[in-house]
Amino acid sequence: MVNGEKKILIVGAHPDDAEYGAGGFLQMFGKALICVVFPMGRADEARAGADELGADCAVMDFDAENARERALIENLDEIIGRFKPNVICTHSLTGVHQDHRLVARSVISACRAFTGMVLFFGTPSDHPFAANLFVELTDAQFEKKLTALRKHKSQANRPYMQSQALHTHFNYWNEAYQGKSGRWVEPFVLHRNVIRRTG
Ligand SMILES: [Zn+2]
Secondary structure, three states: OOOOOOEEEEEEOOOOHHHHHHOOHHHHOOEEEEEEOOOOOOHHHHHHHHHHOOOEEEEOOOOHHHOOHHHHHHHHHHHHHHHOOOEEEEOOOOOOOHHHHHHHHHHHHHOOOOOOEEEEEOOOOOOOOOOOEEEEEOHHHHHHHHHHHHOOHHHOOOHHHOHHHHHHHHHHHHHHOOOOOOOEEEEEEEEEOOOOOOO
């Protein structure tokens, strides 16, 4: 897939979700926008992570305690209409985290007329996760993804942020699709795609 001139929108519930789920894939696009729905007082870390990846960052001001799905869909409609992405990534619908499921549902509604590709990315809370689309990363892309994750300094002690946990996780997905040994892979679930007629 050659994505150099194309645009990707990644919608994450919390700061660091986008980098964890699609921080490698987004580096293959000409333009990337990370949208963070619930900043939780960590907007600066979200911007630093996006910066590291050369992505723009749109921080919404929703509060997870009383977020309204309709308002979120309207915000996403506006962002999609303005940014005009070719690919949209968000959480899976099956995750255990209620914020992730709310964001996934809202993105799906906002994508009702979208003719690009919609993918679900995986984080430790987006489980169970039956990946069916695998993106191989170069070592440099994977390292940059980890550097971006480390910009989320307030999360540095979380188990999923430890270097070994990250390497184990992404190595697992490489083995899951029988990738070449030692390669890093980001897993996705294809939600929807449209092949447009040419004539
Ligand atoms: Zn999250």
